Amino acid sequence: MSVSVRIPTILRTYTDGAAEVTADPGDGATLADLLETLDQSYPGLKGRVLDDSGNLRRFVNVYVGDEDVRFAEGLATPTPAGASVSVIPAVAGGC
Template identity: 70%
Template sequence: MSVAVRVPTILRTYTKGEADVSVDVGSDATLADVITALDADHPGIGARVLDDTGQIRRFVNVYVDDDDVRFASGLQTPTPDGTKVSVIPAVAGG
């Protein structure tokens, strides 16, 4: 099963400049499985998405399809075949 991941510009050094990558995960995968597979394929990217406790970093937004996972099931959000995951760093400023 394949899940597409949209990678923000700031993290593309881990994906050799690729904006969109695919990861292979099991049939009943969750977002946590996708991030694990993403880090296995692109070492180091997982540490930029997850903090030291294994939770999504405070200033990183993750969407499964069009749903913000903070308002869904977090890392346990299901990611069925064909799902699109977007990693979006929070932007602040005045």
């Protein structure tokens, strides 16, 4: 079974405009595995989520279900079949 991934507007150029995509990273997969699988179908997407060191970019938040992966296991966070992953760019602003 696959994992559904919600894509923010700014990254939809990598997914041909799709707001949500699916991927099947395999049994026992982690967020890192999912990003590898997504990058095979949508080249360049992983590079917008991870920095040059292979860590999550500072201004990109990723949730597996309702859990922020930064407070879970990071890229080692499990992404079981049927999970919903959301990629959310951080927003700054104010007065």
